[in-house]
Amino acid sequence: MALLEVQQLRAGYGPIEVLKGISLQVDKGEIVAIIGANGAGKTTTLMTLSGIVPVRGGSILFDGQDITRLPAYQIVSRGLAQSPEGRKIFPRLTVLENLEMGAFTRNDPQGVQADIEKAYHYFPILKQRAKQAGGTLSGGEQQMLAIARALMSRPKLLLLDEPSLGLAPMIVLKIFEVIRELNRDGVAVLLVEQNARMALKLAHRGYVLETGSITMSDRAETMLNDPRVKAAYLGE
Template sequence: MTQSATTSQPVLKVSSLKVAYGGIQAVKGIDLEVRDGELVTLIGANGAGKTSTLKAITGVLKPAGGEVLYFGKAVTGTDSFKLVEQGLAMVPEGRGVFTRMTIVENLQMGAFVRNDAQGIKDDIEKWFTVFPRLKERATQLAGTMSGGEQQMLAMARALMSRPKLLLLDEPSMGLSPIMVEKVFEVIRTVKAQGVPMLLVEQNAKLALEAADRGYVMDSGLVTMNGAARDMLTDPKVRAAYLGEVEAGSG
């Protein structure tokens, strides 16, 4: 793909996306996009529809309506494994590491769509430099690691597929403040390498500080979007998602 083709269309474009569980509409027709090299964050309260949005994009859930375009190609409802083969990878909420496999085996599983043996070895070493704690525990079973270490492994495993788009679902959930900072350090490192990312994150402040653009979801709808730096200073965002209440408000 030429550079002009890459920049002329979004890597990901979601139009009028709807997700329903029985008669309950979790996502009510949202639009969002991620462009080449961008880190875009999706913030909102629990139950806003953020995870459902990611699951619909990645084929884990079949959308009830709308369209998902990936590099301009309609992939709405495509099976997850086929999307991974096309370079769309996701780090799921809850990490989902293979607990009875070693760290190295988990990383090798992340590269299952590849057949370049030397490249896979090189990438394991590459991500070991980014995640030195994983290198120290290379032969340890993933299930015996801490939550933070498992999150590092889940991210490194997804990156082993050499994704053209990386989706992250609540990567800091349940982690200590030190591990949360490490997760965001890695996110910034991956962004610096030019990998486009869509980040769903409850820590709105850290997410917006790291992101280029942001979307706010509330009750299945996108209620606001714009440059992340502007959203950080927006009074409504600060009051609702950054824990800041203006004096005199009730």
């Protein structure tokens, strides 16, 4: 069953139209990857879904409800959270306060406390760093914090923008392992990645985004073996 259903979505900045009518779908329990080159519109897609970039046309259905025109702050409480590109950690809030911000829309302090413990379970290093300012963490730790922070709203769907960007391979492996674990725990994931191979190995299905249009969609395994994908995105 479709958790997220995007139809003919258009969005952009000023005179520039970035998304030229894209349609995509994420089912419950799925990991879906969007791959594409720089400037294809991957980040704009996620920012439009989160309500940061205004929708110019088309529709976004989430969990059976139309969220196309909802302001960003109302989308999170519907169960759609994002870990944005470049982490966007609050640098002068502590790690713990960053996590609390992720739970801003919630009114169940005990549940939030339990979820903080859960975040520490996924990423033990965050517990050691709990009292430290977010800005003092390493890049990898910040990425972990960004994901953990997004999870604090108990999302049904987690949007992940470039979780591997600028990180050492060991750290990337660890983060992808946690994403898989999260997914097993029932969170659907829409992942945007330049590292297409890793993304497609993790995902169930994939989309190729080229200059604002979806040019291919298939099962991830099929895409990994597709000669066009291989040539354009896997460097083979």
